[in-house]
Amino acid sequence: MIQSRYALAMVVLLGGGLGTIGVDGQVLWPLQTYKSSPATMPFLNVTKQGQTEQGFLFFSPVDIIRGAGYPAIYSDDGQLVWQGQNQTTFAMQPQIFDGEPAVTYWNGTVGFGFGFGQITIIDNTYQSIYNVTLSCKEHNFVTVFDPEPLASCIDVHESQLTDNGTLLVTAVNITQADLSSVGGPVDGWVQDGLVYEIDVKTNKVLFRWSAAEHLAEVPISYAIAPLGSEGAxxxxxxxxxxxxxxxxxxxxxxxxxxxxxxxxxxxxxxPNGSVIWHLHGRTGGDFHLDLGTSFCYQHDVRIIAATPERVTISMHNNDNTEFTGATYVTTGLILDLAMQGNKTVSLAGRVWDAAEPVYVQSQGSYQSLSNGHVLMGHGAVPKIEEFDANGAIVMRARFGYDNTMQSYRAYRYPWVGHPSTVPDVAACLSAATGDTTVYISWNGATDVVSWNVPVRRRIDGR
Structure with a gap:
């Protein structure tokens, strides 16, 4: 009987605990490898200071140096549960579709800070059930890769399902605009930011919004990023x-x-595309910022409570970019927005790892868990954190050295995987002892506790 708590049991760490030397002397994060499976994934180094919430960790580590990336599920004791195909993956998120657990993620062609691709939806057998696309040709997209044709123009940043069987995505279209308000030419070019709501089963577009078509309400002068800066x-x-x-x-x-x-x-x-309200992290926009509520370059903004009088939002506030450098400590913010009176924004909560702070320059996620817990993924910094209801850190999980690994977002979610594949098996005979060791892996299975391996002996006793 071979013991295995989850589908894939780690056999070897390539490079040991210190990593290996890569290009230009860069120290590479150690990888997990297996006797019975071709899977090769970064080691997840987990430390806990308290009780974490239940569920697996969903993220898509990208090995910047080695050039590999996979959608993945890990247990929070560091074991790999599932590895998807090697591809450029963003916006991986466990969700519910048609009343059943599902995982969505983007894959396609990446530009600098944006991309053109599709959203894949898989079920708990890890089979693709829908591929949501947005035809570049049909919707008249111009891309930075023109004249190279691209099939689908969904951007990397979002893959949010709704209760109505639709998918919310972003897109980028290259178009001309007057950039004189930011010191540029009158006939300049911009990345127009678009929002689409698409019916998953029919690929029909139900809602479209373009920033460049709403310049009266969303002027280019709102932008903080300097024209000509890296990334902008x-x-x-x-x-x-x-x-x-x-x-x-x-x-x-x-x-x-x-x-x-x-x-x-x-x-x-x-629904008609008009702006109901605008919150600006530096100036306030339609609101007045109270002490400690300033933010910038934020990610993963969600409403966690709302009444006619007050709206509460959460966000990953990295407040850093490629052109500002690592200046501000990255935090998770909860802000209360008063909808009446002087419309004051007040601080309702803030979390960060004071002992091991991070300074994230791109990407990131903020997930509200049960019992007041919060899970944060830090994008360009390969670290996942969980905090309890009091803001105390209860888990740190590292899957790479800085500047070697990243994952756009990270989530915790309950999951029962039933892979449609069969287990992989490898038997290794020891020449020294004559014993055979059997290694078994089942990519994605979550309810395997142990394996029963029948033993057969030849008549001569061997």
């Missing part, structure tokens, strides 16, 4: 100014909550 673009056709950089969208009732990274802004959109 210089404003020509081959390097368009990414002033909006939309990075999260969620639907509440009939309205849409939209986060713009380079505008340091959160917008609530009506």
């Amino acid at each position: 673009g210089s404003g020509n056709k081959t390097d368009p100014y990414g002033y909006a950089h939309l990075n999260s969208i969620a639907k509440y009732g009939e309205n849409y909550l939209l986060s713009s990274r380079f505008m340091c802004s959160v917008f609530l959109l009506a």
Whole structure:
């Protein structure tokens, strides 16, 4: 009987605990490898200081140095549960579709800070059940890769399912715009930020919103990112100014909550596309910022409570970019927005790892768990954290050295995997002892406790 708590039991760490030397002397994070499976994934180094919430960890580590990336599920004791195909993956998120658990993720072609691809939806057998696309040709997209044709123009940043069987995504279209308000040419070029709501089963577009088509309410001058800075673009056709950089969208009732990274802004959109309210992380926008409520370059903004008098939002506030450098400690923020009176924004909560702070320059996620716990993924910094209801850190999980690994987002979610594949088996005979060791892996199975391996002996006793 071979013991295995989850589907894939680690056999060897490549490079041991110190890592190996890669290109230009870069120390590489150690990888897990297996006797019975070709899977090779980064070692997840987990330390706990308290009780964590139940569920597996869902993220998509990208090995920047080695050039590999996989959607993955880990247990929070560091064991790999499931590895998907080697591909560029963003916006991986466990969700519910048609009343059943599902996982969504983006895959496609990446530009600098955006991309063009599709959203894959898999069920708990790890089979693709839907591929949601947005035809570049049909919707008249211009891309930085023109004239190279691209099939689907969904951006990397979002894959949010709704209760109505639709999918919320972002997209980037290259178009001309007047950049004189930010010191650029009148006939400059921008990355227009778009939002789409698409019916999953039919691929029909139900809602479309374009930042460039709403300049009266969302002017380019809102942008904080300097024209020509790294990541924002210089404003020509081959390097368009990414002033909006939309990075999260969620639907509440009939309205849409939209986060713009380079505008340091959160917008609530009506079904007709008009702006209901605007929160700017530096100036306040339609609101007045109280002490400690400033934010910028934020990610993964969500509404966690709402009444006519007050709206509470959460976000990953990295407040750093490639062009600002690592200046501010990254925090998770909860803000109360008063909808009446002087519309004051007050601080309702803030979490960060004071003992091991991170300074994230891109990407990130904030997930509200049960019992007041919070899970944060730190994007460009390969670290996942969980905090309890008092803001105390209860888990740190590292899957790489800085500048060697990253994952756009990270989530915790209960999951029961029933892979449609059969287990992989390898038997190794020891020449020294004559004993045979059997290694078994079942990619994605979550309810395997042990394996019963029948033993057969030849008549001569061997």
